[in-house]
Amino acid sequence: MTETAPVVSVVIPVYNSMPYLTGTxxxxxxxxxxxxxxxxxxxxxxxxxxxxLDRFAELDDRVTVVHQAxxxxxxxxRNRxxxxxxxxxxxxxxxxDTMAPEALRLMVAQADxxxxxxxxxxxxxxxxxxxxALFERHPEGPIELxxxxxxxxxxxxxxxxxxxxIGLRFPEGRVRLEDGIFVTRAxxxxxRIMFCGAGPLYFIALRDDGGNxxxxxxxxxxxxxxxRRIAETLLEGTPDREAAVALVRQFFGRKGLRFYAPKRWLRMDDAQRARWVALHRDxxxxxxxxxxDARIAHPTDRRKVELIRAGDLAGLDALIRAAELLEHTGVVTGTRAVPGxxxxxxxxxxxxxxxxSRRAGAWLRVRLADRVYRLLRPVITRRTVRGASRVAADLLLRDRPRATLLLSGRKRGRAAAVPGRLAPPAPATGDAPRDAAAPRYRFVLPHDLLRRYRGERVDAWTVLYADxxxxxxxxxxxxxxxxxxRVDGVRVYATNRGNCSLQVRSTQ
Structure with a gap:
């Protein structure tokens, strides 16, 4: 009698995993x-x-246990x-970790x-x-590299x-990101790569004993x-050079720039900072x-990369320390269609x-810049007019707080940055005074930009500047x-977490 091969082999490396192992x-x-x-x-x-493990193996012949030093x-x-x-x-x-009962069935069905x-x-x-955030936002179905x-x-x-x-195996020994090296090559x-699950299928744990x-x-x-190994795999394995560079740039943004977040950077001593910067510079x-670098949408990330390339530790320190001063919350208070x-x-x-941003002040110049913008808005779709409007705003508001809106599509992850225009305070209503501590910014999202996201849901963030x-x-x-x-084929809505997202259905 020929034994039927299993559809799925689940490989579990186990080291001092009680009591979690039982549930797994x-x-x-x-x-x-x-x-x-x-x-x-x-x-x-x-x-x-x-x-x-031996107890489970005695109870169910689908369980195989290998003991090793x-x-x-x-x-x-994992290789064994x-x-x-x-x-x-x-x-x-x-x-x-654990999995939902339907997890393997759904993944196999999708793969088949x-x-x-x-x-x-x-x-x-x-x-x-x-x-x-990928696991919360990406829709089920095909997923781009x-x-x-x-x-x-x-x-x-x-x-x-x-x-x-391809003879793919995990690097052995104490190699950081050994799983990333394996997965990137795969x-x-x-x-084809697929993303599976309308709801959660795999429950990944944080151990309360610090064993992760x-x-x-x-x-x-x-x-x-x-x-470096992961970046080289991307460069060698992606035929389109521009696409390969974009993948490495995005990868460095996630795995390299994480060490320049305030919570990490401020815990390092000078020697540790110099060590990371030297390695990342190379x-x-x-x-x-x-x-x-010019394709990095997030202005702070772009500036960090510039400073790393220059080996400027003092500049990095000043930029990173400014982050606390620039913490904020942005809330959408108005949406409308405008020319273009x-x-x-x-x-x-x-x-x-x-x-x-609490020191916006000098509202006379802000109102003047806003009036210029409103006068030019009917013809703002012309490139020369748009350029003239920006020059006027820069001259009038050169020392005023600035803000940028960042957009990212859920399917493709395409990032874009939209500069904001400081607007006059909202008129007081009833007995409520103007909130001088909450300046307003206007962000115009051109139809040309929105077309990049047609058929997608788009998430948004704000970034503030000190200078x-x-x-x-x-x-x-x-x-x-x-x-x-719904404005010009774009739905602007509140998510169930209170965030603002866009759904681009059609654009002019």
Whole structure:
């Protein structure tokens, strides 16, 4: 009698994972897809994890347990499991996570229907674990490489024939981002990548004992060396050079610039900062041409890259420390159609009492600039008129607070930046005085820009400036409760979390 091969092989590296391990295996044995095998590699556990795995193996012959001496990192155990896998597909799971009962069934069905080599399940964090916005916003269905690169963890369904054809394995030993190195190559080789789940399918945990490897101290040389390997894979595996550079630029924005966020940078000493900047300066020099910097939509990120290229630690420190002063909340207070596009009016509420936006003042010049803008608005679609309007605004408002609106589509992740125009205070209504602490900005979204997002939902953020060279972190644009307006084929609405998003259905 010939034994039927499983449809899915689930590989789990296990090291001191009790009591989480019990729930992990139970969630697998409860899968609606019964044709699976569970290959658990006990990597020298000392907390009873090995005995717990053996208990499950006695109860269910779909569970295979391999005991080995501790390797110190999950790459080698995953490889040992992959070598034993017999399924059409393989999924790598961590020993503290769980899956919804329908997860494997839905992922396999999607892979079969679309002939996909990689399927990404929709994640949800547990125990306080945060997940990328991708898992909340991206619609189910095909996903482009640029968006898939936002998740490099290995908890995905891979077609095993593809992995074997290219001989893909995880780097072994203490290699940071070893999963990202593996997953990036799989993405590059995949014929199609799919995003699965109308709701969460994979529940990724934050252990309350601090046992997640991702929480351990990062060695800069090790980390940046792995980033280089991932960037080189993207450059070598993407035929279109411009697209390859864009992928590396976006990757550095996620994995490189994270060390220049205030919460990380301000905890470092001078030597650590110098070490990171030197390594990242070499990375940029070798792998990203300087002209790529102009395509970075976020002005603060663009400035950080410029300062890293220059090795300017003092400039970086000043820019990063300014972020606290520029914390704010932006709320949409008006939407309307204007010649050539739609206009959003946003009130900015600064979090810090000494924020530059609280010192807008000199409203006479603001009103004059606004009058010029309103006079030119009927013919603003002409390039020369638009340029003249900007010059006039720059002259009149050169020392006034500035703001930028950032847009990003949920499907393609295309980013765009729209400069704002400082507007006069809103008229007082009834007994309510003007809120001088909340200046308003007008952002005009041209039809040409909106066409890039046709058929997509678009999220928005605001960025404030202290001066022309110093901007802060982005803040998610919020909306007044119940906002739901349609303007020139664009729906502007409040999400269930109170944020403001756009749905671009058609444009002129």
């Amino acid at each position: 295996v139970e969630s697998l044995l409860a899968q609606e897809l019964a044709a699976l095998e569970i290959i658990a590699i006990d990597d020298g556990s000392t907390d009873g994890s090995g005995a717990e 501790n390797s110190g990192w999950p790459g080698m155990p 499991g992959l070598e034993r896998a017999r399924g059409t597909y393989v999924l790598f799971m961590d020993a503290d 229907e679309h002939d996909a080599d990689v399927v990404i399940p929709r994640f949800e964090g547990t125990g306080g674990r945060q997940v990328q 640029a968006r898939a690169m936002e998740t490099l963890s290995p908890q995905k369904l891979f077609r095993r024939a593809m992995l074997e054809r 993405y590059i080789e995949a014929r 490897i991702s929480g351990q101290r990062i060695d800069p040389e090790n980390y940046v060396a792995s980033c 990375f940029l020099h070798d792998l990203l041409p300087p002209e790529a 596009g739609i206009e959003l009016t946003v009130a900015v509420h600064a979090a810090h009492e000494n924020a530059p 022309r060279a110093t901007s802060g972190d982005r803040a998610r644009l919020t909306a007044q409760p119940g906002l739901d307006r």
